[in-house]
Each structure stands twice: as structure tokens, then as C-alpha cells.
Amino acid sequence: MEALSGKVFGQGNEADPVLMTNVQCQGTEAALGNCSYMDPGDLCQHDEDAGARCQGASSEVRLVGGPHRCAGRVEVRPDRRWGTVCDNGWDMKDVTVVCRQLGCGPAMESLSSKVFGPGIKSDPVLMTKVQCQGTEAALGNCSYMDPGDLCQHDKDAGARCQEPFSLRLMDGPGNCSGRLEVRYDGVWGTVCDDDWSETNAQVVCRELGCGPTKPLAPKLQDRPRFGQGTGKIWLDDIRCKGTEKTLQNCAHRFWGYHNCTHQEDISVVCQDN
Structure with missing residues (x-):
């Protein structure tokens, strides 16, 4: 300015x-x-x-070259052309603003081009010495300088935000019945049946926009199963109070920590709306 x-x-x-x-x-x-x-x-x-x-507050921002849309090299577009951000002074306050602007989860890391690679040589470097307070709605609202010839793409800034939590029911007869899977940091995984309760299932059904859970057999071995998942087992020992808006707000072990196999993957059966 x-x-x-x-x-x-x-x-x-x-x-x-x-x-x-x-x-x-x-x-x-x-x-x-x-x-x-x-x-x-x-x-x-x-x-x-x-x-x-004036600084343009309407600049678009995106993260490129990462495992999902909430992690990658930081690129901005103040007008018609995309360009990168120099990592001089780049820190977690700046990443916090990027994560907020993109609608991602909390900021996790401020990174350099060594992680997600340099930008395209023909694209400009548009910002350097970005100084955000961390409360701004957009990166263009932060203080920054025109890098001129001071920065090349070997100093492109990167960011990693937590990808928004989501869940789904797989391999069932419809969207409201199936094996429960959750996505954490861009990777889908299953949920262990240890300490699973009807209250937990009600939270899942409500979050998915389905009807209430259907009554299930009291013995776990008699409950419906929709096959085993593969890959990560993300959650174990989940204990919901029943008032949570999302399953991730229920008490549970640390993400990825469990003592289960995929034979214990939990399934949920909700009533269709």
C-alpha cells in the first residue's frame, strides 16, 4: 500500500x-x-x-503439487495469471490465512519448494516477505512486497493444512448403510468396532443426513457386516455423547493408533430419508 x-x-x-x-x-x-x-x-x-x-484483497489462492487440495506449493492469482510466493519470511501465520481462505482445516506446516517442487519457470513470483497477523480472511489482505528479481522458483513457499474431515458408508445397499470409512489428511480409512455404541452410530447417521439408526442385534457378531476395508485404520475406542455434530468431535484415540485388524471394521445401518 x-x-x-x-x-x-x-x-x-x-x-x-x-x-x-x-x-x-x-x-x-x-x-x-x-x-x-x-x-x-x-x-x-x-x-x-x-x-x-492498494493491495488486492480479492487474489485467489491454491495449493499445487501436494497429496490433496489442502497441501502444496502456494500459488496466487491477483488478476488473470497465476504465480508463486517467495518463502522469505513465510511462517505459520501466513499458512493459517491460506488454510482459512481455502476452507481447509487448521494449519499444520509452513514449507519450501523442496517439498512440493518449484513453480513453472514461465510463471512469475508475485509476493515476498508476506507478513500476516493470522486473522486475515485472505492472503491478499496481508502485508507483502513485490519480489522483483530477488526471488526465483527455488524459493517458492508451500503450505500444509489439515484436510476437512469427511465420512462415508461403503459397500452397502445405499448411501445410508455400509462399512464406515473416514478421511483424514487426504486418506480414507476404516473405524475399529472397539467400544462402538448405538450413540456413535446416531452421530454418524445425523452427519450423513440419513435417518436414525436401525435397531441392531445386541451381540456384535450378529450385527450386519459389509466386508473388510483396506489400508489405514484411522479411529479406535470412539465414545460419543450423542450431541456432537461430527464424529471427529467424539472422544477417541489418536488418529491412526489402534490395536485392531480389518476384521473389526465397524458397519453402520441408518434409515433412508
């Missing part, structure tokens, strides 16, 4: 009047006309026309 003179952007049309001088704003006014100012009369000519440069 800069306050500039007419030497930068040129002079106004000679036929147009100069309407304001000695403008004094507090910075909280909704419009320039609400600030204190004087009628210039003949005191000012167009060689003293004021100029201004």
Missing part, C-alpha cells in the same frame, strides 16, 4: 478541476468525502495530483 504523487500515474485532464487539498483522514471513514479537507482554489495544479496503490 502506498500514497503516491502524480509523477507515478500521470496528471489529470487539464480541463478537470482540482477539488480537494490538505485531506486529513483518521483512517476509519467509510468514504474520502467524510475526511477533513480544503478547497484548493488556485493553490494546486495537476502536477500535484495524488495517487494511491
